[in-house]
Amino acid sequence: MALDSASPKTKLVGLVETLRDMLFPPVCANCRQVGKLICSECYDRIEWVKKPICSCCGRPVISNQVLCKACLDHPMPLKQIRAATVFSEPISTIIHKLKYEGAFGLGHVLADLMISVWHEWKIYVDYVVPIPLHPDREKKRGYNQSALLARWFSQQSGYVYAPDLLKRTRFTAPQVSLNAEERAKNVQNAFAVVGHQFKGKQVLLIDDVCTTGSTLTAAAHVLLDSGATAVSGYCLARAL
Numbered sequence: 756m757a758l759d760s761a762s763p764k765t766k767l768v769g770l771v772e773t774l775r776d777m778l779f780p781p782v783c784a785n786c787r788q789v790g791k792l793i794c795s796e797c798y799d800r801i802e803w804v805k806k807p808i809c810s811c812c813g814r815p816v817i818s819n820q821v822l823c824k825a826c827l828d829h830p831m832p833l834k835q836i837r838a839a840t841v842f843s844e845p846i847s848t849i850i851h852k853l854k855y856e857g858a859f860g861l862g863h864v865l866a867d868l869m870i871s872v873w874h875e876w877k878i879y880v881d882y883v884v885p886i887p888l889h890p891d892r893e894k895k896r897g898y899n900q901s902a903l904l905a906r907w908f909s910q911q912s913g914y915v916y917a918p919d920l921l922k923r924t925r926f927t928a929p930q931v932s933l934n935a936e937e938r939a940k941n942v943q944n945a946f947a948v949v950g951h952q953f954k955g956k957q958v959l960l961i962d963d964v965c966t967t968g969s970t971l972t973a974a975a976h977v978l979l980d981s982g983a984t985a986v987s988g989y990c991l992a993r994a995l
């Protein structure tokens with residue numbers, strides 16, 4: 756007789772998921788093909804971040820460079836920034852769905868992309884912290900997309916998830932239409948740390964997209980001021 760080790764609860768969850776997929780089959784967030792949230796054709800088109808990269812900011816460099824010119828000229832407070840993918844199609848469209856079209860169900864599948872290449876970066880982590888949204892923006896959107904990524908990433912990787920220890924203290928304009936200087940100014944003093952848990956700890960900040968790194972930098976400053984020994988950033992996608 757075959758032994759079935761699944762618990763009644765696991766069987767029930769499996770049954771519910773099967774019924775849900777029969778009634779509402781997943782469609783690809785990019786091309787609408789029925790079957791998966793990211794179909795195999797779109798998955799194969801994802802551009803992954805490949806070495807050589809700057810050891811600090813994670814931008815591509817020519818092979819013999821350790822640091823890029825930007826990091827040599829203006830060293831960042833972060834130990835390193837890494838990203839799973841390049842912000843190009845189809846990831847850019849899928850992130851837009853996650854952020855602006857209410858497709859919060861994409862959080863797990865996008866976090867899985869981050870998990871799939873995490874071993875490449877070899878970063879020590881005590882706490883995983885999502886970049887917070889201002890409470891008004893989170894209320895309007897219904898969720899914080901970075902928190903969706905960070906929570907699943909932490910759960911699957913076995914890290915301590917600390918979503919409530921970093922707060923956004925003022926409302927900031929969206930970074931997307933600003934240049935590098937404006938971005939840095941826009942997020943200056945926009946974050947605050949709650950409590951003292953980060954003292955002597957290494958923190959990994961999670962965000963959906965990194966462009967100039969100004970948001971991660973502003974958050975890193977307050978974490979380091981609160982006693983963290985190192986702050987790194989890990990993003991789903993890097994805009995180059």
Ligand SMILES: [Zn+2]
Pocket residue numbers: 783784785786787788793794795796797798
């Ligand atoms: Zn597709």
Ligand SMILES: [Zn+2]
Pocket residue numbers: 809810811812813814822823824825826827
């Ligand atoms: Zn760099």
